[in-house]
Amino acid sequence: MEILAINGSPRREESSTRKLLLAACEGAMAEGADTITFDICDLDIGYCTGCGSCYRAGHCFQNDDFEVLYHHLLTSDGIILSSPVYINSVTAQLKTFFDRLADAIHTQRLTGRYGCSISTAGGANAEGVAEYQNGVIRVLGGTTTGSLGVNILGDPMAVERAIPDAKELGSDLVRAIREKRQYPEQEEEHRMMRERMIELVSFNKDLWTSEYEYWRDQGALPR
Ligand SMILES: Cc1cc2nc3c(=O)[nH]c(=O)nc-3n(C[C@H](O)[C@H](O)[C@H](O)COP(=O)(O)O)c2cc1C
Known part of the structure; x- marks a missing residue:
């Protein structure tokens, strides 16, 4: 399991958020999973230009590190997203990656997979930004198992104290994957989103050819 x-x-190494992320990975490994970690700032990921070429071709025209991370997103069993709060949201680097996922949303690529999220804030709203990241996982079709937000508020020990919770978040993610845990309210959300996306792609079928083919190959649209 990856x-x-x-x-x-x-x-990077100075990051409080990363400390909690690595603790979550430790928890996941303790349950027998393998983990692969990326600092998104080390990747060269360009802004989405809104051209729609991924809807047509199934991949972006930009030849950059997005493909590396996207490959892992498509092939891993679980995902842990993490970000500090920057102006009440995630960092621009992470948002830039999210913006490149519109095709993955139209085709609900995280269907059947699980994830969770972490955030730290200097002041407030770490919980909200962790939940925002979980919302991204869910809009991609994935199921979220929990989140952790830590408001540091000038307390140098706040992150240390949250390490056991981060480990448990990672362990629980692996257990949820293994037992194929059901979350009825999320399943309803997924069912509605899948229906909406199939309808949208079908409406745009002459333009969004790759997405139409994807859903057709899934048996959701006629040949
Ligand atoms: C550009 C920038 C914007 C920030 N915006 C907020 C904010 O809106 N709210 C907040 O509580 N903290 C904010 N912070 C503080 C960070 O969220 C906090 O220091 C965080 O723990 C840093 O995480 P890191 O060590 O993983 O980089 C901001 C910090 C920076 C550098």
Whole structure:
């Protein structure tokens, strides 16, 4: 079982968010999973230009590190997203990656897979930004198992104290994957989203050819 862990902070080893992410990975490994971690600031990922070429071709015209991370997103069993709060949201680096996922949303690529999220804030709203990241996992079709937000508020020990919770978040993600845990309210959300996406792609079938073919190959649209 492989867990993909993404750190949205540009502070690498200095990052508090990364500390919690690595603790979550430790928890996942203790349950027998392999983990692969990326500091998103080390990747060269260009902005989405909104051209729609991924809807037509199934891949972006930009030849950059997005493909590396996307490959792991498509092949890993679980995902842990993490970011510090920057101006009440995730960092621009992580948001830039999210913006490149419109085709993955139209085709609900995380269907059947699980994820969770982590955030730290200097002041407030770490929980909200962790939940925002979980919302991204869900809009991709994935199921979220939990989140962790830590508001540091000038307390240097706040992150240390949260390490056991981060480990448990990672362990629980692996257990949820293994037992194929059901979350009825999320399943309803997924069912509605899948229906909406199939309808949208079908409506745009002459333009969004790759997405139409994807759903057709899944048996959701006629040949
Ligand atoms: C550009 C920037 C914007 C920030 N915006 C917020 C904010 O809106 N709210 C907040 O509580 N903290 C904010 N912070 C503080 C960070 O969220 C906090 O220091 C975080 O723990 C840093 O995580 P890291 O060590 O993983 O990089 C901001 C920090 C920076 C550098």
